[in-house]
Amino acid sequence: MTEKCACEPAEVLLFPCSGGSNCGRIADRAAAELHSAGRGRLFCLAGLGGHVKGLIESAKAAKVLVAIDGCPLACARKTLEHAEFVPDVHLVVSDLGIEKRSGHLEYTAEELDPCCNRLEQELAARVALTAKPSP
């Protein structure tokens, strides 16, 4: 059996905040949707915050780092910065017109779907602008 080679690093890594609010859950779900759609790869934000060396070195191999935060507290972006990364793209769910409800994890498809669409559009536009040339 031929094992799949992991020698082609993902172009785009997605780091949602996954916080404890409806917006945090939407950020997490939207990142998973983007992952499933092949727009990027969902990555381990906690691993970077925890300074897990293998994950940090893997993240260095990506071309575009995307922080997806639920709200302006920007915990995902700040966690990346704590690990000495600067996200190329930073998206905030509450900027898309969703009111943050702390401690309330429920959200509707009517809230999630426009966010996924908007994130996908912004991601495509910004990735095109921020993509680094291949070495």
Place this chain on the structure above:
Amino acid sequence: MKKVQVLGTGCPKCQQTAANAKEAAQAAGVQIELEKVEKPADIAKFGVMFTPALAIDGEVKVAGRIPTVDEIKVWLAS
């Protein structure tokens, strides 16, 4: 004796990484034990998502690209 582990499923990039490690060790005069870690489940234990990767004495030094001989020499010396 330093333990150098090359992480990857065995493609040419992994083989080049192993060759660079051998060359670096020889140039630096450092004795190494070279191990190839090829099973994805074993690679994942290092937290490595992209290969080739290289670890020295259990610490991942690089992932997702072939390290140069000079880079590995520095890591072996530290």
